[in-house]
Amino acid sequence: MSTLNNSTNVFWQECQVGKVDRQKLLNQKGCVVWITGLSGSGKSTLACALSRELHSRGKLSYVLDGDNLRHGLNKDLGFKAEDRAENIRRVGEVAKLFADAGLICIASLISPYRKDRDACRAMLSDPNFIEVFMNMPLELCESRDAKGLYKLARAGKIKGFTGIDDPYEPPENCEIEIEQENGVCPMPAAMAGHVVSYLEEKGFLRVQ
Ligand SMILES: Nc1ncnc2c1ncn2[C@@H]1O[C@H](COP(=O)(O)OS(=O)(=O)O)[C@@H](OP(=O)(O)O)[C@H]1O
Ligand SMILES: Nc1ncnc2c1ncn2[C@@H]1O[C@H](COP(=O)(O)OP(=O)(O)O)[C@@H](O)[C@H]1O
Numbered sequence: 001m002s003t004l005n006n007s008t009n010v011f012w013q014e015c016q017v018g019k020v021d022r023q024k025l026l027n028q029k030g031c032v033v034w035i036t037g038l039s040g041s042g043k044s045t046l047a048c049a050l051s052r053e054l055h056s057r058g059k060l061s062y063v064l065d066g067d068n069l070r071h072g073l074n075k076d077l078g079f080k081a082e083d084r085a086e087n088i089r090r091v092g093e094v095a096k097l098f099a100d101a102g103l104i105c106i107a108s109l110i111s112p113y114r115k116d117r118d119a120c121r122a123m124l125s126d127p128n129f130i131e132v133f134m135n136m137p138l139e140l141c142e143s144r145d146a147k148g149l150y151k152l153a154r155a156g157k158i159k160g161f162t163g164i165d166d167p168y169e170p171p172e173n174c175e176i177e178i179e180q181e182n183g184v185c186p187m188p189a190a191m192a193g194h195v196v197s198y199l200e201e202k203g204f205l206r207v208q
Helices: 019-026 043-056 080-102 114-124 138-144 149-154 190-200
Strands: 029-037 061-066 105-106 129-135 178-179
Touching: 029 043, 029 080, 029 114, 029 190, 043 061, 043 105, 043 129, 043 190, 061 080, 080 105, 080 114, 114 129, 129 190, 178 190
Parallel strands: 029 105, 029 129, 061 105, 129 178
Antiparallel strands: none
């Protein structure tokens, strides 16, 4: 039986130290960089390169990777649509906490359904949710097949695999799109640089 929506008679507790104080301490603004795309599109690679680049600039970030979270927080969830929705909802809530802590939270999940990603966007105030679309062709992702999962999906040994027999709905209004240039995928450092430039331009890497 579901116990969702059972939190009644609970009250919000305020604390004297708030987000603005934490941001001053860190000299940065908390936000969520949400990386979406097919398996093998380079989400984790970008997340790590971005976290490394921010670290080298003295900026505090934390990566929430779909694969990793499914080892703990989300180990009870599978890949049917409602499980993916709950996966995204939970990660959205955790990312919101990290952003409130003043961190640049980097979430890298397939997050294939538009409405689930949009619900996360709605959870945060809009400029603080930066959606990055890894727009890599299925053929490239499948040719990489770092984990051998596409092969298993093609052989029918994994059912409901994103891009094969489960849909991926590309974003319609993402803040950043990473694409191949002349048929070549940008290097990880270049992809990270693209996101860092955006964060810099929008004022997330300082507190005035
Ligand atoms: N059916 C199916 N479809 C897609 N992916 C699958 C599936 N089964 C297992 N995997 C592995 O799970 C990783 C995706 O987890 P996510 O939490 O990011 O998925 S989702 O956002 O809930 O759709 C994904 O990791 P990445 O390759 O890093 O994307 C896969 O390794
Ligand atoms: N920009 C890139 N250039 C070359 N290879 C890449 C790039 N991004 C990712 N890869 C390679 O593609 C594979 C899948 O990348 P990964 O980051 O694990 O994707 P995802 O997290 O979306 O599943 C890995 O072997 C990785 O080294």
